[in-house]
Amino acid sequence: MDIWELFKKWNAVKKTSSNKNVKVEDLFGSSNNVKAIKTTINSDLNIGSYWDKKEDWFLISLVNDMFLNAIKMRASDIHIEPNEKDINIRFRIDGKFINYQNLDLKHKDSIIARIKIMSYLRIDEHRLPQDWKIAYKLFWWKQLDMRISVIPIIYWEKCVIRLLKKDSKPPELKDIWIMPYNMVKLKKHLQDNFGMILAVWPTGSGKSTTLFSLLSQFDPKEKNISTLEDPVEYRIPWVNHTQINPAIDFTFARWLRSLLRQDPDIIMVWEIRDEETAKLAVEASITWHIVFSTIHTNSATHTIQRLVNLWVDPLLITSSLRMIISQRLARKLCVHCKIQYKANDKIKEYIVWKVGKYIKNKEELILFQANEAWCDKCNHTGYNWRIWLYEILEITDKLEALILNNASRLQLEIQAVWDWMVPIKDDWLLKVILWETSLEELLSVLWT
Numbered sequence: 001m002d003i004w005e006l007f008k009k010w011n012a013v014k015k016t017s018s019n020k021n022v023k024v025e026d027l028f029g030s031s032n033n034v035k036a037i038k039t040t041i042n043s044d045l046n047i048g049s050y051w052d053k054k055e056d057w058f059l060i061s062l063v064n065d066m067f068l069n070a071i072k073m074r075a076s077d078i079h080i081e082p083n084e085k086d087i088n089i090r091f092r093i094d095g096k097f098i099n100y101q102n103l104d105l106k107h108k109d110s111i112i113a114r115i116k117i118m119s120y121l122r123i124d125e126h127r128l129p130q131d132w133k134i135a136y137k138l139f140w141w142k143q144l145d146m147r148i149s150v151i152p153i154i155y156w157e158k159c160v161i162r163l164l165k166k167d168s169k170p171p172e173l174k175d176i177w178i179m180p181y182n183m184v185k186l187k188k189h190l191q192d193n194f195g196m197i198l199a200v201w202p203t204g205s206g207k208s209t210t211l212f213s214l215l216s217q218f219d220p221k222e223k224n225i226s227t228l229e230d231p232v233e234y235r236i237p238w239v240n241h242t243q244i245n246p247a248i249d250f251t252f253a254r255w256l257r258s259l260l261r262q263d264p265d266i267i268m269v270w271e272i273r274d275e276e277t278a279k280l281a282v283e284a285s286i287t288w289h290i291v292f293s294t295i296h297t298n299s300a301t302h303t304i305q306r307l308v309n310l311w312v313d314p315l316l317i318t319s320s321l322r323m324i325i326s327q328r329l330a331r332k333l334c335v336h337c338k339i340q341y342k343a344n345d346k347i348k349e350y351i352v353w354k355v356g357k358y359i360k361n362k363e364e365l366i367l368f369q370a371n372e373a374w375c376d377k378c379n380h381t382g383y384n385w386r387i388w389l390y391e392i393l394e395i396t397d398k399l400e401a402l403i404l405n406n407a408s409r410l411q412l413e414i415q416a417v418w419d420w421m422v423p424i425k426d427d428w429l430l431k432v433i434l435w436e437t438s439l440e441e442l443l444s445v446l447w448t
């Protein structure tokens with residue numbers, strides 16, 4: 001297929017596609033065709049005056065192929081790491097590394113230089129770290145938003161490229177694996193007139209899609225909804241998204257103070273990191289605003305202590321906080337290759353002990369596990385996409401009393417479970433029973 005045929009196909013796909021967002025898969029169909037088409041594209045594009053030598057062309061194709069495959073394989077990050085023997089390029093997909101390619105060490109200078117030129121970094125700087133955010137046009141039809149970071153290491157320079165996704169719309173609440181017992185709590189608190197809803201997760205386990213899905217439950221034409229984010233990832237029509245810029249010293253706290261003069265109903269502050277933001281967010285939620293935010297902690301009860309550590313008065317915490325959503329990501333079993341098996345007596349006993357009340361047929365428990373043998377669809381990992389695990393803590397009267405008495409985390413935890421909080425481990429066990437993920441995956445997520 002030559003370039004004009006591809007162009008025609010692109011236009012045809014664009015016309016027939018309802019959302020106008022053309023996917024790589026729409027163009028290339030199955031993975032078998034990719035190789036042939038890519039070669040044609042590479043020879044027609046990137047006619048840069050810098051790149052005249054044969055080796056340069058080789059590198060341009062190599063880097064473009066790397067991006068193309070990263071998109072196709074849904075990678076979130078690309079790592080280019082020179083080591084003693086070669087250059088290792090690997091992708092992070094669904095939180096785990098997959099080895100993409102090993103290159104001869106002689107290319108270490110040129111590949112890093114190519115990335116630096118693309119991203120307007122200094123190519124003569126090899127001693128200091130550099131980073132930059134760019135929108136790179138990969139061929140004429142695909143724009144990639146990337147954050148590029150280069151740091152010197154003993155074997156030259158290591159480059160990490162984060163591929164930022166600008167999703168137009170957050171997913172619906174029903175599509176993010178919220179179990180009925182948690183959905184009831186969420187829906188209830190979306191009716192509140194004021195208060196704070198926090199989402200928490202350990203560092204590195206994903207952005208808070210849940211928070212944006214909750215936010216999109218409100219009608220932005222009826223309410224003034226404003227957000228402070230870094231970076232802005234979802235765009236909801238009629239919502240005022242603001243990108244924080246720490247470079248010009250405009251921090252969350254300073255923005256929040258200004259935002260409160262904008263007559264908001266609902267505010268989303270991307271992250272509470274410091275005392276000032278914590279206090280402002282809590283005060284805003286008491287004075288008839290609904291505040292959504294996130295804190296990096298490990299669990300729902302840990303969050304209460306974190307707020308106390310940020311010097312927020314426990315009395316203010318109890319009057320503002322409505323709900324804490326603690327979440328983790330786990331890999332979803334690949335639907336094309338997962339293997340069915342019968343749980344042995346020990347596993348069955350454990351599952352029935354933990355979540356038996358939700359199971360009808362306790363005699364024969366069928367589960368699924370990953371199959372790493374043959375499947376192309378999941379890059380031979382047995383997993384494809386991710387699912388969320390939740391623990392939703394509602395601030396009940398009894399919990400309020402405990403918070404005011406500076407209770408320990410354990411006391412808070414026990415009371416929360418007593419007040420119908422379903423612990424995150426039980427939530428995952430139920431998702432294992434529902435065949436969404438495996439016991440192995442969840443053991444690796446929750447016990448690391």
Ligand SMILES: [Zn+2]
Pocket residue numbers: 334335336337338375376377378379380382383
């Ligand atoms: Zn598979």
